Amino acid sequence: MERTSDSAGSPDSARDDVKIIRSRVVVPMVGEPIEDAAVAIVANQIADIGRFKEVKARHVGQILDLGEQILLPGLINAHCHLDYTCLRGRIPPRASFTDWIRAINAEKAKLTTGDYVASINQGFAEAQKFGTTTLLNLTAFPELAAKIKEPIRTWWFGELIDVRNPDQAKQTVDLAVASLKPASHWGLAPHSPFTASSELIRRCEEVARREDVVLTTHLAESSEEMQMFRDAAGPLYDFLKGIGRPMDDCGGQTPLSSLSRCHQFDERWILAHLNELAETDFDLLASGRKFHIAHCPRSHSFFGHSAFELQRLRNLGFNICLGTDSLASNSNLSLFAEMRELLRKEPSISPREVLLMATVNGAHAVGQSATLGSIRAGSRADLIALPFPQGGADVYESIVAFDGFVPWMMANGEEALLR
Ligand SMILES: [Zn+2]
Numbered sequence: 001m002e003r004t005s006d007s008a009g010s011p012d013s014a015r016d017d018v019k020i021i022r023s024r025v026v027v028p029m030v031g032e033p034i035e036d037a038a039v040a041i042v043a044n045q046i047a048d049i050g051r052f053k054e055v056k057a058r059h060v061g062q063i064l065d066l067g068e069q070i071l072l073p074g075l076i077n078a079h080c081h082l083d084y085t086c087l088r089g090r091i092p093p094r095a096s097f098t099d100w101i102r103a104i105n106a107e108k109a110k111l112t113t114g115d116y117v118a119s120i121n122q123g124f125a126e127a128q129k130f131g132t133t134t135l136l137n138l139t140a141f142p143e144l145a146a147k148i149k150e151p152i153r154t155w156w157f158g159e160l161i162d163v164r165n166p167d168q169a170k171q172t173v174d175l176a177v178a179s180l181k182p183a184s185h186w187g188l189a190p191h192s193p194f195t196a197s198s199e200l201i202r203r204c205e206e207v208a209r210r211e212d213v214v215l216t217t218h219l220a221e222s223s224e225e226m227q228m229f230r231d232a233a234g235p236l237y238d239f240l241k242g243i244g245r246p247m248d249d250c251g252g253q254t255p256l257s258s259l260s261r262c263h264q265f266d267e268r269w270i271l272a273h274l275n276e277l278a279e280t281d282f283d284l285l286a287s288g289r290k291f292h293i294a295h296c297p298r299s300h301s302f303f304g305h306s307a308f309e310l311q312r313l314r315n316l317g318f319n320i321c322l323g324t325d326s327l328a329s330n331s332n333l334s335l336f337a338e339m340r341e342l343l344r345k346e347p348s349i350s351p352r353e354v355l356l357m358a359t360v361n362g363a364h365a366v367g368q369s370a371t372l373g374s375i376r377a378g379s380r381a382d383l384i385a386l387p388f389p390q391g392g393a394d395v396y397e398s399i400v401a402f403d404g405f406v407p408w409m410m411a412n413g414e415e416a417l418l419r
Pocket of ligand 1: 079081
């Protein structure tokens with residue numbers, strides 16, 4: 001890595017506010033990779049991208065030569081719960097999703113506020129080391145957002161559950177909104193159709209329209225959720241009935257059809273999972289508005305859910321992005337590992353398409369296509385660099401194969417210290 005100041009013949013003309021970053025190849029994710037390329041950065045924005053020679057001719061500033069590296073946009077994690085970073089390895093896979101819920105509830109009962117703050121901070125540090133520059137974090141404790149100085153761009157979602165107190169939907173939402181509003185980016189996450197009342201979801205939708213924020217929820221994640229809504233039976237049905245949830249919405253429906261009855265999912269929504277879909281659900285999806293879908297490949301494997309219908313959902317026009325879910329059902333916060341797991345299960349898609357899901361598609365889900373997820377003039381300077389492949393390997397293949405912590409990162413125009 002080499003740093004020089006390009007003064008273009010006159011020291012007075014050197015502008016310290018322009019940074020030119022050169023690398024062997026730049027992969028912008030919009031358009032083709034550019035060999036011997038550079039980006040010019042002013043403050044936290046990309047001002048220019050092109051061949052190094054051309055960028056250097058157009059701008060004067062500090063040059064950072066990354067050498068034999070691939071420069072690409074930082075990754076976007078579209079679904080995670082940093083609250084549970086400290087639960088890594090604590091809950092082995094269970095045959096029953098409901099048993100996993102019982103197990104995580106038992107672990108959560110042992111944690112203090114201090115544990116959660118430490119867990120979230122550790123999660124941020126780990127995600128960043130794995131090359132994530134934007135993260136959509138669902139937290140069960142929206143009040144903790146103010147206690148944390150996040151090192152990367154974060155959408156804080158208040159994860160809301162009112163299954164034990166459905167008469168307090170308004171207070172639950174208002175309290176979360178008051179805690180989240182000081183954050184740069186926030187949204188609401190009514191947890192799921194089995195833990196959030198229709199009234200709670202309706203109030204979240206009202207806030208989202210008023211405040212212009214994003215919504216997310218878990219939907220059709222497990223076969224036990226399907227069994228509950230379709231057959232009014234099964235372990236999840238029994239568990240929720242046992243804690244006093246009114247079960248009159250169960251029987252003769254699917255999780256998707258049940259929620260679609262009262263709520264219109266549109267581009268404001270990111271629905272996590274959608275693993276369990278009936279044929280009638282695909283009819284609904286074909287005729288309805290198009291929302292975004294967060295898929296978490298390794299968490300999906302951990303639970304052994306039904307196959308995720310990636311190609312069918314893509315063909316219907318849904319924007320599919322990638323998440324890690326929490327470390328209560330995953331081993332680390334690497335999106336590279338998520339991309340590899342998805343390729344393993346879906347060999348028909350290309351490494352480039354998988355990388356799009358972890359960059360461009362995540363940006364689209366939060367309405368930031370022009371500023372995040374790609375390298376173009378006007379986008380935020382959220383960048384990572386990886387070693388250039390030996391022996392002429394495909395650049396996208398080698399990006400997806402990258403294993404470990406990224407050697408270099410820039411977040412919002414600042415080089416991050418990753419050690
Ligand atoms: Zn989740």
